[in-house]
Amino acid sequence: MTGDEDSAPFGRTGRLVVKVGSSLLVDDQGRLRRDWMARLCRRLTARAGEVVLVSSGAIALGRRALDLQRRPRALAEAQAAAAVGQIHLAGAWSEVWAEQGCTAAQVLLTLGDLEQRPRYLNARATLEMLLGRGIVPVVNENDTVATEEIRFGDNDRLAARVAQLLGAERLLLLSDVDGLYTGDPAVDPNARRIDRVESITAEIEALAGGAGQAGLGTGGMASKLAAVRIAVEAGVSVVLSSGRTEDPIGDLFGGGPSTFFQAATRPPAARKRWLRGLQHPQGELVLDAGALRAVQGGASLLAVGVSEVRGRFGRGDLVRLLGPDGPCGQGLSGYDSIDAARIAGLGSERIAEVLDQAGRGPMVHRDDLVLFQERTATT
Numbered sequence: 001m002t003g004d005e006d007s008a009p010f011g012r013t014g015r016l017v018v019k020v021g022s023s024l025l026v027d028d029q030g031r032l033r034r035d036w037m038a039r040l041c042r043r044l045t046a047r048a049g050e051v052v053l054v055s056s057g058a059i060a061l062g063r064r065a066l067d068l069q070r071r072p073r074a075l076a077e078a079q080a081a082a083a084v085g086q087i088h089l090a091g092a093w094s095e096v097w098a099e100q101g102c103t104a105a106q107v108l109l110t111l112g113d114l115e116q117r118p119r120y121l122n123a124r125a126t127l128e129m130l131l132g133r134g135i136v137p138v139v140n141e142n143d144t145v146a147t148e149e150i151r152f153g154d155n156d157r158l159a160a161r162v163a164q165l166l167g168a169e170r171l172l173l174l175s176d177v178d179g180l181y182t183g184d185p186a187v188d189p190n191a192r193r194i195d196r197v198e199s200i201t202a203e204i205e206a207l208a209g210g211a212g213q214a215g216l217g218t219g220g221m222a223s224k225l226a227a228v229r230i231a232v233e234a235g236v237s238v239v240l241s242s243g244r245t246e247d248p249i250g251d252l253f254g255g256g257p258s259t260f261f262q263a264a265t266r267p268p269a270a271r272k273r274w275l276r277g278l279q280h281p282q283g284e285l286v287l288d289a290g291a292l293r294a295v296q297g298g299a300s301l302l303a304v305g306v307s308e309v310r311g312r313f314g315r316g317d318l319v320r321l322l323g324p325d326g327p328c329g330q331g332l333s334g335y336d337s338i339d340a341a342r343i344a345g346l347g348s349e350r351i352a353e354v355l356d357q358a359g360r361g362p363m364v365h366r367d368d369l370v371l372f373q374e375r376t377a378t379t
């Protein structure tokens, strides 16, 4: 991202997921707070590296058009309000990002999109493609189609899952409250803000109350803490702060009141352990010497370095990796065996021609890949 207003004394952040609650986006008359949105975009353009926005607000915004006084309770009502609100919301984000010279893209997700392996891989590839082109994904739950069973239900959790999916450096939860308090500050005048939380213990969870003002938010602090747990266990630190301050992202850099949740340090190792423990590869990919060196250096396995594809497997299935000297690792394939065989040995431009579409990312993403030598080195 680029921006004229560069006042970043501490430099830019790495990949950042920012979740914006309804109460920041929609005023008590049900109108969009467009000036605030523009300010947020200006600050992110100046200070952040890659940004993914997770924006609530569709239901709060749509309910005025449906003449609903409070947050709709019936699912169909909420879904109709979301349908009305979302088109407005996405249009406004697109405009305020355009004012900063950035393109925004709308990404609507349901829980199933991140729970089922092929859809998870698609979502990740799309988001990576957007970020790679400097486009800002604006994510919301696909409220109009999600049923009770397949809903995230709140965007705090959706944001945490997106941060996990993208290996974000940090998740910023912007709310109407500037952190986690010892009790709900809306009802307890003696509640004190906690600056830093090292781990989400039962005592911490017990502090959380329900949603805040005007019935705009959904989950309250309990849903935020559930989201924080997902993120920190995936190695993503979380900042919970208020978007009501002059610089809505100021606290990201330690400038003001907020609660910082420390990422647990070992989760990426836990994922690698899980991958290493998978037992039944459905196929094999034969790597040339250059590809083996690349993956040993921490890169993803690209199709160009695969000389042969053996077996029948689906996208997301486990495949064994064979180097010039024999089995060297395993991972989850980004392609099914038919497409993998068609693109083996090809560079990205040829892949686009052969598959009649742009490639869907590497043959095996580095996060989905383990090498066998690491087994002896780490366990």
Ligand SMILES: Nc1ncnc2c1ncn2[C@@H]1O[C@H](COP(=O)(O)OP(=O)(O)O)[C@@H](O)[C@H]1O
Pocket (backbone or CB within 6 Å): 020, 021, 022, 023, 024, 174, 175, 176, 177, 179, 180, 181, 182, 183, 184, 185, 186, 207, 208, 209, 210, 211, 212, 213, 216, 217, 218, 219, 220, 221, 222
């Ligand atoms: N322990 C707590 N610390 C801070 N806020 C709390 C706590 N318990 C409950 N809350 C309430 O949670 C609200 C934030 O949740 P919510 O309304 O869902 O926000 P958002 O719309 O940003 O997702 C606050 O306004 C506050 O009243």
Ligand SMILES: N[C@@H](CCC(=O)OP(=O)(O)O)C(=O)O
Pocket (backbone or CB within 6 Å): 020, 021, 022, 023, 055, 056, 057, 058, 059, 060, 082, 140, 141, 143, 153, 154, 155, 156, 216, 217, 218, 219, 220
């Ligand atoms: N997907 C819903 C948001 C649900 C939600 O989590 O709202 P909030 O608690 O304000 O972050 C919408 O756009 O209205």
